[in-house]
Amino acid sequence: MNMTTKSPASGKVDTSNLKHTPILIALLLGAMVALLNETLLGNALTVLMKEFEVTASTIQWLSTAYMLVVGVLVPITALLQQWLTTRQMFLIAMVTFLAGTLIAGFAPTFSVLLIGRIVQAIATGLISPLLMNTILIICPPEKRGATMGLIALVMMAAPAIGPTLSGVIVDSLNWRWLFYIVIPIVIISIMIGMKYIQNVSELTRPKVDYPSILLSTLGFGGFVYSFSASGDLGWSDAKVYGALIVGLISLCIFVVRQLKIENPILELxxxxxxxxxxxxxxxxxxxxxxxxxxxxxxxxxxxxxxxxxxxxxxxxxxxxxxxxxxxxxxxxxxxxxxxxxxxxxxxxxxxxxxxxxxxxxxxxxxxxxxxxxxxxxxxxxxxxxxxxxxxxxxxxxxxxxxxxxxxxxxxxxxxxxxxxxxxxxxxxxxxxxxxxxxxxxxxxxxxxxxxxxxxxxxxxxxxxxxxxxxxxxxxxxxxxxxxxxxxxxxx
Incomplete structure (x- = not known):
């Protein structure tokens, strides 16, 4: 098995003996299903409203909650990548996504379906930054453009194909197959990752500043929620402008704190x-x-x-x-x-x-x-x-x-x-x-x-x-x- 080592001179992880192609395949497959999942429910919302007998504003939480969780989690991925190895973070993300997919696919009620979507969103928030960071480390600058082009392919094509694929599946099968079809891809990604992915970045394990995590969650969460919900509720709704105010205040305090503390969770x-x-x-x-x-x-x-x-x-x-x-x-x-x-x-x-x-x-x-x-x-x-x-x-x-x-x-x-x-x-x-x-x-x-x-x-x-x-x-x-x-x- 290929193993990464640390250079004695610098303490930097040596990635020269890694097989780049299978690592990229595993990461790209993971990112593809995660990003595809963002838009896959687009044409199924009306069907789900009838299935679970809920209102349009309630069913919209399947999208709003997904965006909210991703928006909250992504800022702290820099910290997680300093604490977890590349392999650990990848497997946590993909196993979490698999669990969320199974929960959603077999959901007996709307609440369970929403929980499944939230679990999927946690994985999505982890996998995308991990993919980009890994490529930056294992690919030399003069070759990054071509590799990043593959990421762009996944990032743009997967969400765009989602509504079309959703329409075909909902018309010919039923909404649960929107989750079933990605399960084999997730399993393949996990199997390739288990075999080939090793750590590519140095683990510094800095001190965790919990107030910063709280401020980041309130700040980015409030900001994303307020703008996402404004279309349905309007800016005059107390929940919308309340979330925006809390988000802005939290973000301001977060920025000041990141610039002052020794180990910021997001290096500004x-x-x-x-x-x-x-x-x-x-x-x-x-x-x-x-x-x-x-x-x-x-x-x-x-x-x-x-x-x-x-x-x-x-x-x-x-x-x-x-x-x-x-x-x-x-x-x-x-x-x-x-x-x-x-x-x-x-x-x-x-x-x-x-x-x-x-x-x-x-x-x-x-x-x-x-x-x-x-x-x-x-x-x-x-x-x-x-x-x-x-x-x-x-x-x-x-x-x-x-x-x-x-x-x-x-x-x-x-x-x-x-x-x-x-x-x-x-x-x-x-x-x-x-x-x-x-x-x-x-x-x-x-x-x-x-x-x-x-x-x-x-x-x-x-x-x-x-x-x-x-x-x-x-x-x-x-x-x-x-x-x-x-x-x-x-x-």
């Missing part, structure tokens, strides 16, 4: 690296637009064009397939060219797609929507290389913190982006209907909805313009820095 000094900070900002802005589009486009298809949830998933499938193909290609190009050559054109493509979506109408053909969505997804694959670029700027001791920051802020960006764009869509529709001479006319109602969607996509275009301006400040990493990182990884 990573933001002292300018290009890392810039790339994080870029990804957050783009991800806000992406999450909103992934929500708005199916809504437009189903409410304006009146297609079924299953058909809307089919319409979005080509873009997902194209993004899966382009992910590794974009990664390999990133390894060969400067960041601007890859990232800036990607933002331009996303901007073009947003501009086209801004003019969407009930007369827009399905083919046009497929093309626009495909352009968006191709551009996004190029933009996602900014994450690799940002993490490349950090020293190895900051890798777990850098991946935790990226994953945490993407969760926050998703919650904020979705809330902002849904709110913009709703307000645009309301404004149109208030000025309409005949608001009860079905045609006017359709025009009102269209106006709301157009306004939301126009806002998305503004966000992308901001991202384009930010991308112009990206700098190419100096060759000397790259060489130093290679030497640092070797010793």
């Amino acid at each position: 000094r990573a933001f002292k690296v300018p290009m890392f900070t810039l790339s994080v900002g870029l990804i957050v802005i783009v991800m806000m637009s992406l999450f909103s589009t992934m929500t708005l486009l199916p809504m437009f298809l189903q409410t304006v064009l009146l297609v079924t949830a299953f058909k809307s998933g089919i319409i979005m499938l080509p873009g997902s397939v194209i993004s899966a193909i382009m992910g590794p290609i974009a990664g390999k190009l990133f390894d060969k060219f400067s960041p601007k050559v890859i990232i800036v054109p990607g933002i331009v493509l996303v901007g073009i797609a947003m501009f086209l979506f801004k003019g969407i109408t009930p007369d827009t053909s399905m083919l046009q929507i497929i093309i626009m969505h495909s352009v968006l997804m191709v551009g996004l694959m190029f933009v996602m290389t900014a994450q690799t670029y940002g993490l490349n700027q950090l020293t190895p001791d900051l890798y777990p913190h850098g991946t935790a920051l990226f994953n945490t802020l993407q969760q926050v960006a998703g919650a904020i982006g979705t809330a902002i764009f849904i709110s913009k869509m709703s307000s645009g529709t309301t404004k149109y209907m208030e000025s309409s001479a005949n608001p009860l006319d079905p045609v006017e109602k359709l025009n009102g909805l269209t106006s709301g969607f157009q306004g939301a996509f126009a806002l998305g275009l503004i966000f992308i313009i901001v991202a384009f301006i930010v991308s112009l400040f990206l700098k190419e990493e100096k060759e000397g820095v790259k060489e130093a990182r290679v030497l640092q990884n070797e010793h």
Whole structure:
């Protein structure tokens, strides 16, 4: 069996004798089922409402609780990776996911199903940062782009395929098969991981600051919940603005504490690296637009064009397939060219797609929507290389913190982006209907909805313009820095 050792000179874990391919396969399979699971219930919510005789607001907790747990857990993964070996953390994550899947798949009541989803979310919060951190350690900087392209493939394709797969399974089998089908994949991932995954990072086991964990939980949890729930409850609801206030206060105290204590659970000094900070900002802005589009486009298809949830998933499938193909290609190009050559054109493509979506109408053909969505997804694959670029700027001791920051802020960006764009869509529709001479006319109602969607996509275009301006400040990493990182990884 391949074993990792520590270099006597530096105390750093030697990963040179590890078999990288099976390690990546195990981690990618784990991440794939975890991310697929985020959207797999999309087309089954109505069925589940009838099955368990619960309301729409209650059934929504299957998604809200999932996002909430992931948002709370991801920030502390940097600490967990300093206490647990790579093998331990992987097996804990995947066995936990398997347990959650079994609980959900055989759930006799809604409460048990919700518990299963929460257990799955715990595993998802662990596996994604672990995957990224492991790649940063075992892959040299000059090859990370291609490997990160595979991650981008999984991160984008798996959630996008979820609604389509969900529609097929719910129509042909029953909702429990949404959980049954992932069980063999999870077991295969566990078996490969047990055989090949060894520890790749040094265990420092720092002192655990429990107040920081509490503040992180209240801060990120309150923030994600408030924005996630605002769409259904509205900002005037006491639970929504109460959670936001608690979240903001907790986050402020959390940040101050992390900068003062000796062993922070999330090392914020990573933001002292300018290009890392810039790339994080870029990804957050783009991800806000992406999450909103992934929500708005199916809504437009189903409410304006009146297609079924299953058909809307089919319409979005080509873009997902194209993004899966382009992910590794974009990664390999990133390894060969400067960041601007890859990232800036990607933002331009996303901007073009947003501009086209801004003019969407009930007369827009399905083919046009497929093309626009495909352009968006191709551009996004190029933009996602900014994450690799940002993490490349950090020293190895900051890798777990850098991946935790990226994953945490993407969760926050998703919650904020979705809330902002849904709110913009709703307000645009309301404004149109208030000025309409005949608001009860079905045609006017359709025009009102269209106006709301157009306004939301126009806002998305503004966000992308901001991202384009930010991308112009990206700098190419100096060759000397790259060489130093290679030497640092070797010793």
